[in-house]
Amino acid sequence: MNNGIIWAGIAIGLLAVGALISLIVKKWRIIKNAEAEKQAQEKIKQQKREELIESIKIIAICMLEEQVETSEGCIRIKVLLDHVAPELHDKAPFSIFSTMYDATKHMPTHGARKSADKALIRKLDAERFELEKTHKPAILEASKAIKDYEF
Template identity: 40%
Template sequence: MPPWLQWTLIASGLLAIALLLLFIIRQLKVLQGERAQRNKHQAFQVRRRQEIVESLRVLALAIEENQVEYSEACLRIKGLLDLVAPELLEQSPFEIFAQVHEQLRHMPTHQAREDTDKRFIRKLDRERFAIETQYAEAIRTAACALRQHSF
């Protein structure tokens, strides 16, 4: 084999090795970026879950100290539990939050409430207060259990 052919094959081999090395380095960087993104997303999910659990505990404490209307707290707690532990809504004593939510979900909130006739709102408020009174003890018990629950 002539020497120029040997040198050409050696150069071609080195070029192929260099190109493969560049490809491998690029792929490693892509994988590292994906791994970093996944870790960032997981950290965000953990932080979000912790914030939701803290919100649940604050709402439960607000119920225990009568700082919030029970109906509003039940609606908020049910929504938050749907995000972190929906199975609790089927367990005693936490199912009261789902029950109250179910009885109140037809009532308008936010802008819809402001746009509704005042007399109709007063009627709905009487209905809401009756539900709060009917379930007050169960709501307080569930709030206490929720505050003590380990998520």
């Protein structure tokens, strides 16, 4: 066989190996960047979860210190639990948050409350205050428990 053909084959082989190495390095970088992106997203997700948990605990403390109405606190905690630990909705003592949410979800809030008939608002407020009074011991028990709960 001719030496020129052998050297040409070697050169072509080296070029092919170089191209494959280049392709492998490029794909490796893509994978590493995707992994870094995934880790960054997981870190953001974990930070958001920690913020939600902190909010739950702060609302519970505010209810215990009577800085927020218990019905409002229950609604807020229930909504936050939807994102953090929805399995707690059915567990004692935490189920009271869902109970209060369900009992008050028909009541207007924010702008709808401002534009609603005043007599209706007084009636709904009386209903809400009665719910708060009836469920206050359970709400306080759940607030103490969730304040110390390890999520």
